[in-house]
Amino acid sequence: xxxSFNKASFFTTSSLKALGQNPARTLFAFLGISLGITSLxxxxxxxxxxxxxxxxxxxxxxxxxxFIRSGFGKRANIHHLRYKLDITDFKDLRRIEGVKTAxxxxxxxxRIASASNARESMVMGAMSTFLETFDYRVNRGIAFRPTxxxxxxxxxxxxxxxxxxxxxxxxxxxxxxxxxxxxxxIIGIYRSKGRLPNGMSLDDRLILPIETYxxxxxxxxxxxxGIELKVAPGADYQHIVEEARxxxxxxxxxEDFVMITPEMVRKFLNVFNMTLSxxxxxxxxxxxxxxxxxxxxxxxINVKVRAWExxxxxxxxxxxxxxxxxxxxxxxxxxxxxxxxxxxAGFLSIYLVMPMLxxxxxxxxxxxxxxxxxxxxxxxxxxxMPAKKAADYRPVEALRSRL
Amino acid sequence: MALIRLDGIVKTFRQxxxxxxxxxxxxxxxxxxxxxxxxxxxxxGKSTLMYILGCLDTPTSGTYHLEGMDVSGxxxxxxxxxxxxxxxFIFQSFYLIPYLDVLENVLVPTLYNPSxxxxxxxxxxxxxxxxxxxxIGFSPGELSGGQKQRxxxxxxxxxxxxxxLADEPTGQLDSSSSRQVMEILERLNRRGKTVIVVTHDxxxxxxxxxxxxxxxxxxxx
Numbered sequence: 001x002x003x004s005f006n007k008a009s010f011f012t013t014s015s016l017k018a019l020g021q022n023p024a025r026t027l028f029a030f031l032g033i034s035l036g037i038t039s040l041x042x043x044x045x046x047x048x049x050x051x052x053x054x055x056x057x058x059x060x061x062x063x064x065x066x067f068i069r070s071g072f073g074k075r076a077n078i079h080h081l082r083y084k085l086d087i088t089d090f091k092d093l094r095r096i097e098g099v100k101t102a103x104x105x106x107x108x109x110x111r112i113a114s115a116s117n118a119r120e121s122m123v124m125g126a127m128s129t130f131l132e133t134f135d136y137r138v139n140r141g142i143a144f145r146p147t148x149x150x151x152x153x154x155x156x157x158x159x160x161x162x163x164x165x166x167x168x169x170x171x172x173x174x175x176x177x178x179x180x181x182x183x184x185x186i187i188g189i190y191r192s193k194g195r196l197p198n199g200m201s202l203d204d205r206l207i208l209p210i211e212t213y214x215x216x217x218x219x220x221x222x223x224x225x226g227i228e229l230k231v232a233p234g235a236d237y238q239h240i241v242e243e244a245r246x247x248x249x250x251x252x253x254x255e256d257f258v259m260i261t262p263e264m265v266r267k268f269l270n271v272f273n274m275t276l277s278x279x280x281x282x283x284x285x286x287x288x289x290x291x292x293x294x295x296x297x298x299x300x301i302n303v304k305v306r307a308w309e310x311x312x313x314x315x316x317x318x319x320x321x322x323x324x325x326x327x328x329x330x331x332x333x334x335x336x337x338x339x340x341x342x343x344x345a346g347f348l349s350i351y352l353v354m355p356m357l358x359x360x361x362x363x364x365x366x367x368x369x370x371x372x373x374x375x376x377x378x379x380x381x382x383x384x385m386p387a388k389k390a391a392d393y394r395p396v397e398a399l400r401s402r403l
Numbered sequence: 404m405a406l407i408r409l410d411g412i413v414k415t416f417r418q419x420x421x422x423x424x425x426x427x428x429x430x431x432x433x434x435x436x437x438x439x440x441x442x443x444x445x446x447x448g449k450s451t452l453m454y455i456l457g458c459l460d461t462p463t464s465g466t467y468h469l470e471g472m473d474v475s476g477x478x479x480x481x482x483x484x485x486x487x488x489x490x491x492f493i494f495q496s497f498y499l500i501p502y503l504d505v506l507e508n509v510l511v512p513t514l515y516n517p518s519x520x521x522x523x524x525x526x527x528x529x530x531x532x533x534x535x536x537x538x539i540g541f542s543p544g545e546l547s548g549g550q551k552q553r554x555x556x557x558x559x560x561x562x563x564x565x566x567x568l569a570d571e572p573t574g575q576l577d578s579s580s581s582r583q584v585m586e587i588l589e590r591l592n593r594r595g596k597t598v599i600v601v602t603h604d605x606x607x608x609x610x611x612x613x614x615x616x617x618x619x620x621x622x623x624x
Contacts, residue, residue, distance in 0.1 A: 010507070010514065014502075014507060014511075017503060311498075312492075312494075312498035312500070313511065313515075314486075315457070315486060315492045316487065317484065317516065319480045319484070319515070320480075320483075321480075322514070396460050399459075402496060
């Protein structure tokens, strides 16, 4: 025989064979643990994912940014967005001391036409940070280049719905769309953003660099959708936020706008995160606890049924510790299998559920480590009482239990 | 020096209020290389005596010297180590672990042996010797009673103990298997193993060179 005798591997295979002896019981315990681990893995990913989203949003906004979005007014609809912010608000806000730069965002419903087709759709004037800030990701063609802004370039980025409407399956890149009497060359198409909760599509927009928009679409613009302020380095950020708010309140008499700062995003996501952690954390602890309880009970049965086996092992020289080690090893083996399966199931649920929650999908490898640690701990804790009971059997009585 | 020396061994069990004396002042000497049969009817105390001899149980009072060492006061770890290295057990109902194959069953005692050496090689050699060399991958359920007991004998020998303790080794075997098993024990005894057989069967006891009768907790002959 080429292979030499290896105690550790014999110990392991004999533990696994013992589990194979009663597959139903083993499976039940295994499922209990994997369920707990699945939710644990999911939480780790949810926290990781929403953290990375927070970081991303803050990165996109810039830490020194204040964004103010206009309210829509009560009678607003898709054709008449009654923005409450206007260009005079912008001019006042720009003058606040410590504001380095200020920009605004414009939107207008326009007739958009190709050579053969036409429809009403939303045309947006975008500042250079707009695509990023509002998560319009160009996935075909390219985004605006800095020169496009400076040179009033007649270029546009369109949504996938517009692309389909005007060009079907053909490639829209390099083709032209007409708004009013000006033709704009399509340089990019953004990835589908789906619909707002009210059913409004976000995929039918035509986006122009803001200077281009100002020149060709709305030279006499008044109302703006949003205003973005950049705070100068060293300026009192919080003070500027307060001042901007009080200026707008003075001008509008009521709060028909929303101020968005990185701090607020962070706070909101922190609350979201904490809620998620608490609920899911509790859920997974309960699941793990239940799994551990099932495991524990199954091992009590196991120890009782296999009392004579404990007896013969004791007769053959096993001491109390080795008997305990045997049952703990069996329990940990189930728990580890549950951890691996639970991690896979967890990753699958991340893949399926995270998009619904709007959390980026992440598959943190550290959750596998956490899963293995938690499962080992659960396996040990669950089996410690049954294993101790097994070790406490008096050899003679254990042997007689078969008769 | 006697291999085994019992002096004034008493074993009592509590049954509720009642105290039952199963062994009453047992004195026994077994020399190295003996083949002893301990005989008695059921309830005579012979099994309890065997458990004490095998360090599976401790006497209520009295002393037990094994190779000159007093083992009656040893703790569980020490007794386990003695069982593992010095005593090989054979039981009436074989006690083979059902989820392990023949070879693995034979190797179980080596799990508890701090220096098992080439256990696998020894196991294969011993299994060959008892005619089970071709059966190493079989599960216990696939074996006859005689084959199971031969596996149990090899398991008892795997750590090369001085003493073989057999509790009704032929109790579940037909006469030809019984003969086979007892002949193996006889052969082991000729090679220097001390063999102690506990039985009520005169045929089985017939293989021994010394017979001890026990009745009502006392050695009567």
